[in-house]
Amino acid sequence: MAGDPTNASLWTDADVYVGPLTALNPATIDDPFGSDWGLVGLLDGDEGFSESRDEDKDDKYAWGGILVRTSRAHFKLTKSFTVLEDNATTRSLIWPGSTDTQIVVPKPQPVKIAFETREGATVKRLITARHAEVDVDGDITENETDLTAYPLVATIFPTAEKVLFLRQYTTGV
Numbered sequence: 001m002a003g004d005p006t007n008a009s010l011w012t013d014a015d016v017y018v019g020p021l022t023a024l025n026p027a028t029i030d031d032p033f034g035s036d037w038g039l040v041g042l043l044d045g046d047e048g049f050s051e052s053r054d055e056d057k058d059d060k061y062a063w064g065g066i067l068v069r070t071s072r073a074h075f076k077l078t079k080s081f082t083v084l085e086d087n088a089t090t091r092s093l094i095w096p097g098s099t100d101t102q103i104v105v106p107k108p109q110p111v112k113i114a115f116e117t118r119e120g121a122t123v124k125r126l127i128t129a130r131h132a133e134v135d136v137d138g139d140i141t142e143n144e145t146d147l148t149a150y151p152l153v154a155t156i157f158p159t160a161e162k163v164l165f166l167r168q169y170t171t172g173v
Contacts, residue, residue, distance in 0.1 A: 011117035014049065016040045016081055018089050018134075019112045025127050029168040033114065040093070041085030044149055049115055050080040076155065077164055079115065080137055083150040093134040094150055108133040113154050123170050129163040132156050 019037040026033055055075040062068045083090050091098065096109045110131040117124050137153035158164045 009117075009119060009122070011048075011119050013118040014043055014045070015116045016043065016083075017114040017116065018093065019114075021110055021112060021131055023112050025112075025114075025166065026125075026168070029123055029125060029170055037112075037114070038087075038089035038092075040081075040083045040090050041087050042083070044082035044084055047080075047082040047151075049117070052078045052080070054078075078153050078155050079132075080151065080153045081115075083152060084147050086148070086150075090150060093152060094136055094140075106136075108135055110157070121170060123168075125168040126165040127168070128156055129166050130157045130159045 017033050017037040017039060019033075023036040024034055053075070054077075056073045058071045058073075059067055060069040060071065083093075093111075094106070095103050096106050097104050098106075110133060112128050113132045113134065114125055114127040132154040134152050134154045136151065138151040140148065140150055142148050156164050
């Protein structure tokens with residue numbers, strides 16, 4: 001049999017943490033997030049975390065139609081998730097700049113964001129190395145039969161060294 005089934009993941013639990021740019025990252029996977037980080041709360045597990053890559057590719061050909069090179073530019077990474085909870089952290093992402101009594105036209109603000117997935121003792125964290133900007137990604141519907149779901153998309157901004165995430169994980173991930 002080829003492959004190792006223990007390397008395949010079915011994440012049974014997950015969280016998304018959001019903090020200001022000054023938030024301190026946990027030093028290791030065994031350390032909790034500090035009080036300057038907030039949880040978005042309940043997530044739609046069926047939707048999960050979707051990661052999308054976008055970049056411009058331009059193939060360069062020599063005479064005779066022979067592919068010689070491919071140039072790549074304008075790389076962009078987004079990570080989508082759906083929040084099911086209305087709390088201070090989610091409202092700061094959905095309506096940035098608003099207050100408890102006034103909703104203003106949203107202008108996404110840079111934040112640190114961390115995605116954590118868990119399966120038993122296996123834990124994986126991706127923490128933005130620089131920052132992200134979070135936008136609503138679709139319609140928000142309120143009705144009497146479905147949970148209100150807030151589809152969000154985080155655009156991840158890399159460091160000058162092109163680092164997108166700092167990765168923390170338990171052994172074997």
